[in-house]
């Protein structure tokens with residue numbers, strides 16, 4: 001019997017999970033994901049060798065929430081622990097606010113403080129904390145550790161965190177935090193392992209999932225993020241618009257008399273790829289669609305991503321390496337091609353064959369910027385932090 005930690009990563013459209021050994025470099029024993037939450041949830045579980053062992057679909061499960069799917073997930077984890085002894089659960093917590101940056105033990109006081117941040121991350125924080133509370137009920141003595149999406153961005157400069165509003169807002173914590181930090185921390189480590197000289201230089205990583213952002217890194221540290229106070233800012237996403245003229249929100253209030261709840265629903269759940277296409281939030285569906293609205297949605301996604309990436313080059317004074325990661329960034333070659341075509345003036349030249357096969361390096365030798373695909377692993381990063389905190 002050996003010790004194991006369970007990791008839970010609730011994204012806006014997914015629940016990813018893994019069981020890690022606490023010793024021996026923490027190899028993954030079993031892992032899986034529930035994707036397409038909100039459309040038609042799809043559960044897949046894999047064994048330690050990466051072989052598929054479980055599959056389940058809820059074709060009519062559009063109304064199923066992250067919380068509804070937690071039961072099947074925890075049952076699966078129980079079955080796959082075998083004789084292992086579970087010593088902790090590590091969680092992704094999207095918003096740490098002003099007070100939480102480094103991984104922390106989730107006791108009742110911490111959970112309450114994090115719950116107060118729910119309005120700043122309504123697609124994530126409630127699901128993150130629901131899992132913590134469910135496990136606390138089932139196993140009150142099991143340590144639970146929270147790792148924050150905002151933590152990695154604590155190295156951003158004062159200028160990068162500031163919003164140009166009256167100063168009292170900044171003092172009240174209305175500032176740019178940045179998200180997807182667990183993923184960017186993993187990417188920084190993975191790039192350093194693959195090419196230490198590049199990792200020490202000017203890097204932009206584009207995390208393109210259902211939520212999407214980009215991060216400018218200098219020597220492996222975050223200097224600027226496209227996401228700000230909430231995970232609404234920056235790139236266009238599955239159901240969120242990204243950067244938006246605040247005048248649009250005033251229009252919604254004054255002309256349409258929408259209240260805060262209706263505006264929140266529009267900005268978090270009805271916009272982005274879903275809103276523009278009228279078809280789906282899922283890039284897989286849109287890439288094979290021939291509806292003009294769906295083509296426009298993909299085109300707009302690429303246009304806005306390229307704009308945000310180009311803007312981040314200002315924070316670095318140039319760019320040496322561009323990394324694509326997360327669901328779309330790792331798997332959607334046409335999206336990478338369209339984004340890079342819009343960045344050709346920076347000196348990016350893709351190698352089409354390498355891009356099509358999702359090779360680790362997808363730029364041509366003539367490219368002045370190296371373009372890479374690095375699969376992210378937020379669960380592994382959380383496992384590392386969880387084990388480190390447990391062992392003091």
Ligand SMILES: Nc1ncnc2c1ncn2[C@@H]1O[C@H](COP(=O)(O)OP(=O)(O)O)[C@@H](O)[C@H]1O
Nearest residue numbers: 011013014209210211282283284327328331332
């Ligand atoms: N093979 C694929 N081709 C194109 N897009 C893909 C592919 N696999 C996943 N995606 C897209 O990745 C997105 C989900 O990314 P993911 O990082 O899992 O999301 P989350 O933000 O919920 O963690 C969806 O838009 C999905 O369509």
Ligand SMILES: CC(=O)OP(=O)(O)O
Nearest residue numbers: 011012179209211231
């Ligand atoms: C912060 C965020 O948007 O996360 P995700 O991409 O997992 O939805």
Ligand SMILES: [Mg+2]
Nearest residue numbers: 011012209210
């Ligand atoms: Mg995610």
